[in-house]
Amino acid sequence: MKYKISDVAKEAGVSISTVSRVINNNYPVSESTRKKVESAIKKLNFVPSYLAKSLSENKSYVIGVLIPSINNLFFTEIVAELEKHLVDNKYMIYLVSTNNIWEQEKNYLINMVERQVDGLIILDSSAKETGHFKFINKIAFNIPTVMVNGRYSEINCSAVVSNEEYGAKLALEHLYNTVGDNISIFSGKSSFSYEIKEKVFFNFLSEKNISLKKYSILKVPLGNSLQTIDYSRDIFIKTYKKFPYIKGIYAFNDLISSGILQGCKMLNLNIPEDISIISNDNTILSSLSFTKLSTVDLKLKKIGFETFKLIYKLVTSKTQSNNIIEIDTELILRDSTI
Numbered sequence: 001m002k003y004k005i006s007d008v009a010k011e012a013g014v015s016i017s018t019v020s021r022v023i024n025n026n027y028p029v030s031e032s033t034r035k036k037v038e039s040a041i042k043k044l045n046f047v048p049s050y051l052a053k054s055l056s057e058n059k060s061y062v063i064g065v066l067i068p069s070i071n072n073l074f075f076t077e078i079v080a081e082l083e084k085h086l087v088d089n090k091y092m093i094y095l096v097s098t099n100n101i102w103e104q105e106k107n108y109l110i111n112m113v114e115r116q117v118d119g120l121i122i123l124d125s126s127a128k129e130t131g132h133f134k135f136i137n138k139i140a141f142n143i144p145t146v147m148v149n150g151r152y153s154e155i156n157c158s159a160v161v162s163n164e165e166y167g168a169k170l171a172l173e174h175l176y177n178t179v180g181d182n183i184s185i186f187s188g189k190s191s192f193s194y195e196i197k198e199k200v201f202f203n204f205l206s207e208k209n210i211s212l213k214k215y216s217i218l219k220v221p222l223g224n225s226l227q228t229i230d231y232s233r234d235i236f237i238k239t240y241k242k243f244p245y246i247k248g249i250y251a252f253n254d255l256i257s258s259g260i261l262q263g264c265k266m267l268n269l270n271i272p273e274d275i276s277i278i279s280n281d282n283t284i285l286s287s288l289s290f291t292k293l294s295t296v297d298l299k300l301k302k303i304g305f306e307t308f309k310l311i312y313k314l315v316t317s318k319t320q321s322n323n324i325i326e327i328d329t330e331l332i333l334r335d336s337t338i
Contacts, residue, residue: 003044011040023048063311064112065093067123068100068191069224072255073283074300075123078148081304082121089312091118100190100224102126109139119143119315121307124193125150144314146307150192152324158310160303160325164193167296167329168200168250171278174294174331175248178338179276181210184239186232186251186260188223194252197280201250215243220256232259233266240267240275248276254285257293261336265290277336292334299327 005023009016014033021027022037029037040046063086067075083093094117098105105126112120120143127136133154139145145157152159175183185201187194198217205212218239220231232251236259240246251257257279261271269275271291279286282297306325314320 003046005046005048008037008040008044008046011044012036059315060116060118061090062092062094062115062117063119063121063315064108064115064117065095065121065123066098066105066108066125067095068098068126070097071226071228072224072253073285074253074281074298075224077283077300078123078304078307081301082308085305085308086312091312091315098126100124100126102128102132106132106135109136113139113143117143119311120145121148121311122146122150123148124191125155126190127151127154128192144311144320146310146314148303148307156322158314158322158324160307160310160327162298162303162327163329164196164296164298165200167280167298167331168197169204170329170331171250171280171296172201172204174333174337175250175276175278176204176208179247181208182245183210183248183250184215184218184246186218186220186236186249186256188220188228188252188256191223194223197250197252213243215239215246218249220259223253223256228253228255229259229262232256233262234259236260236263237267240269246275248278250278250280252280254279254281254283254293254295257295257336258285258289261289261291261293271336272338276338278331279336282332287334291336294331294333294335294337297330297332299329303327 005016005019009019014037019037021029022034065079070076086093096108098108127133128151136155140155140157147155147157147159149162152161187198218235220228220235222228249260251260257277260277264271279293279295282295286293286295310323
């Protein structure tokens with residue numbers, strides 16, 4: 001038999017409104033009354049209707065979360081931390097992967113608006129044109145929104161941002177100081193994060209008076225997919241066979257670095273004696289590989305926690321104000337560098 005809230009009230013000998021107060025924990029209730037209600041809930045095995053709760057409060061208790069890929073642990077590790085704190089505070093997430101395609105991201109955003117999510121979190125948005133920004137701004141005007149990285153400055157909302165420029169400078173300086181100027185970067189396609197690090201690299205070359213070489217910039221066609229490791233391995237092997245004097249590589253995520261490690265093994269290269277590698281992100285992949293990767297730590301758990309704090313404040317507060325939280329990055333040295 002499926003019991004109603006009125007059955008709980010009758011069993012506990014209290015009013016329906018008192019049961020509601022205990023369930024929602026939104027008004028003071030005496031300890032003795034609370035215990036009677038909780039005992040009745042347990043006895044009847046009563047499960048509150050969250051649909052009714054959301055309708056009465058005009059809230060869904062759902063946060064929409066958009067990520068470019070579920071294959072790159074950078075995003076999933078952030079979401080895991082974010083979800084943990086949201087669940088602890090009675091919220092659920094509606095998670096979707098956009099595959100870094102704007103039309104897909106746009107359709108998901110429309111769907112989330114229709115489903116009346118209480119808030120939106122967009123990680124590394126694929127938005128890059130004026131029309132894209134206008135679309136997100138229109139949604140963010142009506143629904144509390146937090147951007148994580150991406151072109152956040154174009155959107156009028158709160159954001160959590162990694163200081164990627166600083167991390168990239170640390171990585172390049174370490175390679176330069178330990179292996180010299182025969183350094184390559186290994187980037188990917190269609191990511192603002194990659195664009196940031198590439199810009200740092202060009203500035204680095206200019207500051208050090210290093211000429212751009214054919215092997216200076218390597219690019220994998222897919223930076224966040226399951227094929228990224230294979231692509232990276234094959235591109236590295238092909239490039240190194242032509243230019244065996246590459247001494248250092250700064251790879252823009254741990255999937256790319258994993259492919260380079262495989263390539264080094266197939267070419268019988270010793271790491272870091274023959275070539276040094278610095279990765280980016282510091283996902284679990286960087287410490288699980290057979291050669292533990294030096295990496296730029298983006299502090300993924302901190303990103304997840306700060307994102308939770310921002311969105312929770314936005315969806316529970318009557319006053320709305322935008323905040324930009326910058327997350328420091330640091331270089332962690334492990335086995336793959338001198």
